[in-house]
Amino acid sequence: MSSDPFRGCHRQVHLDFHNSPFIGDLLADFDAAALARQFKEAHVNSVIVFAKCVHGLGYYPSKTVSPHPALAGRDFTGEMIEALHREGIRAPIYTIIGWEENLAQTRPEWMQLTLDGTFAQLATASDGKSNEPGRYRFLNWLHPDYQDYFHAHLDELLERYPCDGFFIDMLVVHPRACWSEESIAFREKHRLMGEDALTQVRFETLAQQTFAERFSRQIRGKAPGAAIFYNSENRLFTDGSLGVRARVGAQSHLEIESLPTGMWGYRHFPRVARALRHEGLPWLGMTGRFQKAWGDFGGVKPVPALEFECFRTQAMGGANSVGDQLHPRSTLDRGGMKLIREVFAQCAAAEPFYQSARPIPQVAVVSPHHPLLDEAATVESEEGALLLCQEAHYDCAIVCDLSDLSQYDLVILPDEVRLTPELAQKITEFHAAGGCVLSSFRAGLPGLPEPGGVLDFLPVEWAGRAARFPNYWRPRDRFSYASGDDDRVVYLRGADVRVKPGGEVWLDRVLPYFQRTDLTFSSHFQAPPEHGVSGKPALVAGERCAYFADPIFRETRRSASLAVRDAWREVVRRLIGPAPFGDGLKSTVRIYPMRRGTDLLLTPLHYIPKQKAPGLDVIDERMGFGGQVLRVAGNVREVRQFPGGGSLPKREGGWELPPLPEGRLLLEVPAYF
Numbered sequence: 001m002s003s004d005p006f007r008g009c010h011r012q013v014h015l016d017f018h019n020s021p022f023i024g025d026l027l028a029d030f031d032a033a034a035l036a037r038q039f040k041e042a043h044v045n046s047v048i049v050f051a052k053c054v055h056g057l058g059y060y061p062s063k064t065v066s067p068h069p070a071l072a073g074r075d076f077t078g079e080m081i082e083a084l085h086r087e088g089i090r091a092p093i094y095t096i097i098g099w100e101e102n103l104a105q106t107r108p109e110w111m112q113l114t115l116d117g118t119f120a121q122l123a124t125a126s127d128g129k130s131n132e133p134g135r136y137r138f139l140n141w142l143h144p145d146y147q148d149y150f151h152a153h154l155d156e157l158l159e160r161y162p163c164d165g166f167f168i169d170m171l172v173v174h175p176r177a178c179w180s181e182e183s184i185a186f187r188e189k190h191r192l193m194g195e196d197a198l199t200q201v202r203f204e205t206l207a208q209q210t211f212a213e214r215f216s217r218q219i220r221g222k223a224p225g226a227a228i229f230y231n232s233e234n235r236l237f238t239d240g241s242l243g244v245r246a247r248v249g250a251q252s253h254l255e256i257e258s259l260p261t262g263m264w265g266y267r268h269f270p271r272v273a274r275a276l277r278h279e280g281l282p283w284l285g286m287t288g289r290f291q292k293a294w295g296d297f298g299g300v301k302p303v304p305a306l307e308f309e310c311f312r313t314q315a316m317g318g319a320n321s322v323g324d325q326l327h328p329r330s331t332l333d334r335g336g337m338k339l340i341r342e343v344f345a346q347c348a349a350a351e352p353f354y355q356s357a358r359p360i361p362q363v364a365v366v367s368p369h370h371p372l373l374d375e376a377a378t379v380e381s382e383e384g385a386l387l388l389c390q391e392a393h394y395d396c397a398i399v400c401d402l403s404d405l406s407q408y409d410l411v412i413l414p415d416e417v418r419l420t421p422e423l424a425q426k427i428t429e430f431h432a433a434g435g436c437v438l439s440s441f442r443a444g445l446p447g448l449p450e451p452g453g454v455l456d457f458l459p460v461e462w463a464g465r466a467a468r469f470p471n472y473w474r475p476r477d478r479f480s481y482a483s484g485d486d487d488r489v490v491y492l493r494g495a496d497v498r499v500k501p502g503g504e505v506w507l508d509r510v511l512p513y514f515q516r517t518d519l520t521f522s523s524h525f526q527a528p529p530e531h532g533v534s535g536k537p538a539l540v541a542g543e544r545c546a547y548f549a550d551p552i553f554r555e556t557r558r559s560a561s562l563a564v565r566d567a568w569r570e571v572v573r574r575l576i577g578p579a580p581f582g583d584g585l586k587s588t589v590r591i592y593p594m595r596r597g598t599d600l601l602l603t604p605l606h607y608i609p610k611q612k613a614p615g616l617d618v619i620d621e622r623m624g625f626g627g628q629v630l631r632v633a634g635n636v637r638e639v640r641q642f643p644g645g646g647s648l649p650k651r652e653g654g655w656e657l658p659p660l661p662e663g664r665l666l667l668e669v670p671a672y673f
Contacts, residue, residue, distance in 0.1 A: 006227070010320060010347075011043055011044055012319065013340065014048045016325040017325070019053060021068065028330070032083035032084075035332065046164075050076070054136065055068075056096075060075045060076060077161065094166075095168055096170050097169070099169075104137040111140060112139065112178045114179060116176075119138075120176065121136070138174045140177075140178050155222075158219065164227065165227025166226060166227070168231065171208050173204045175200070183207075196372075208230070212250035213247075228252045229252070230251060231255065231257060235369070236367050236369055237371070248281060253281050254283040255285075256276060256283065258286065261617065262290065262293030270312075271383060273285060274386065274396060275367065282319070284320060285316075287309040288322060289301060297325065297327070306343045312590070315605065320344075354596075359397075362396070363576075364399045364411045366399055366412065366419075366443075370418045380557040382414060384554055385556075388556060391565070393582035394410075399411075403426075405430040406430070414553040418450065421453045424455060428455060438545070438575065439458060440551060441494060441551040445495070445497070459499060460498060460503060460549075463497050464495070467511065469492070470526040471510060472488060472489055472490070472529040474510050475506065475508075490550045490552075495550075499540055502543070503542050506546075508538060511530055552564045552567075581600075582631065598672065599669060603665070604667070605664050606622070624662045631655075640669075641666065
């Protein structure tokens with residue numbers, strides 16, 4: 001397998017081509033050579049070419065799948081691959097398994113069945129909320145006959161075309177499936193007959209891994225250099241044997257589908273990328289040129305939005321894929337191509353800067369996801385931890401029980417992490433070797449009633465849930481933070497803990513007069529704080545560790561609490577010092593450090609998403625850096641701007657950032673390491 005499955009082609013367009021059989025003028029304007037030239041002019045060096053779409057229809061003269069009824073013998077797939085190759089553009093092939101509408105109609109025995117025996121179907125529209133016609137039905141790719149069908153389809157493609165790679169879409173299981181006869185046989189063989197959430201995740205993981213390993217062997221047997229990726233939900237868990245990590249070995253690379261305006265939002269991508277970029281495979285981020293989601297014909301996002309999405313991926317060490325959708329007549333949206341051309345030109349110019357660079361995160365955030373926990377809550381905790389790190393400019397990674405912790409200075413356990421024994425042992429050894437640990441609420445706490453690994457070095461032990469909430473924080477004399485002069489409210493219900501010998505209380509908990517009920521209430525919101533402290537701590541410090549009794553990371557996402565932000569920041573500064581790269585920059589700036597040989601690379605990005613429509617964040621302008629001072633820890637003699645090599649002016653405490661360009665700076669610190 002090539003160490004670079006992209007073969008240096010890091011500017012890809014994922015060219016969707018899903019067409020209803022009721023569209024009769026398919027390919028009416030098709031000119032493969034003209035399309036290839038348009039991509040070349042837009043600095044695109046890889047294009048995903050469709051062989052089969054979500055309707056289950058083929059785009060080449062196939063003997064294994066049903067060609068689109070309007071194809072009329074044309075070979076869209078082959079003509080596109082040939083034209084793109086003539087322009088020096090890579091052309092991986094798209095095909096799909098989990099959703100094929102024509103097979104859902106003609107082969108109902110291949111459908112996924114839910115536990116109650118009904119056909120599995122997508123419940124909501126692409127916005128994740130509303131219902132609409134055209135909700136896809138799930139095919140059972142575990143069915144032996146379906147697998148034979150797909151094997152023949154792949155063989156046909158491998159024999160007909162020079163295959164740069166395969167994007168195999170929708171390796172997914174409906175949340176309440178699969179319970180057909182064939183799937184039950186798989187479950188019984190692997191002792192996965194339980195109906196609980198943990199068994200379901202284990203079933204999904206093993207089913208996906210088994211499928212991917214079989215068909216990757218087939219592809220590698222006939223096209224050893226082909227890239228292979230199976231698209232599914234990038235589910236991450238504390239237990240690294242579950243979810244997306246289990247099929248890493250069957251793939252050549254990873255792709256992170258995350259259209260910020262299409263259900264995912266701007267907080268999804270950094271969570272997944274900060275986990276998967278450390279899995280040892282090349283990776284790319286997939287966004288879209290659309291104003292909203294896939295299939296948004298006529299929708300084009302602002303240039304600054306696509307800049308931020310692509311620049312962020314580059315700065316984190318990934319390649320870029322931008323989703324577009326070819327019109328059925330086979331024409332490209334000119335505005336969409338203009339957008340891609342403008343952004344990809346800048347990405348191409350920056351590629352020498354990032355050549356051979358690698359991330360150097362300082363902080364590890366333990367993935368809080370567990371099948372038996374509420375995923376919405378654990379996502380909030382994870383996002384809260386990342387938001388706090390990003391705003392304070394600490395570069396971080398999302399880790400699991402398979403991760404090597406030795407490269408980090410601080411490990412964070414956000415709110416409710418069920419540690420595996422392996423991870424508890426790793427964190428204990430990390431702490432014993434001099435590392436720092438910050439935990440909150442139920443994460444790793446001794447004395448919890450649920451099973452799971454514990455961290456005995458934490459300065460507290462579990463004593464139950466807080467009696468009343470919302471509660472208040474009151475700092476002791478030895479601990480002060482920016483917004484902590486008075487009692488500060490924390491809205492979510494926390495834990496009561498007992499302080500162990502050696503633990504030092506930094507924040508006391510103050511209770512409200514009473515829990516707000518129909519009988520006991522005062523004013524418009526929570527009751528005010530009592531005069532005295534409760535005797536229960538809110539923040540306790542130990543040797544190279546600290547513990548918050550409240551779910552502060554979920555609190556961050558729920559209420560954007562300044563008290564939580566400032567107290568967390570003060571604790572982290574006491575544990576590991578200020579952020580080494582970018583401390584003091586505006587919180588809206590994102591800074592990404594990387595190492596290239598002995599040089600330090602820094603990429604400050606300044607783009608601010610604005611919620612200009614319900615549930616839709618928009619970036620429509622670049623923000624500047626003028627007047628801000630970059631601080632870099634250590635003995636730094638020079639900070640150069642790329643390209644051109646001009647040095648930033650030295651100022652007391654750091655280096656003055658230039659007012660231009662807005663949006664992104666590329667900075668080099670020579671011989672830093």
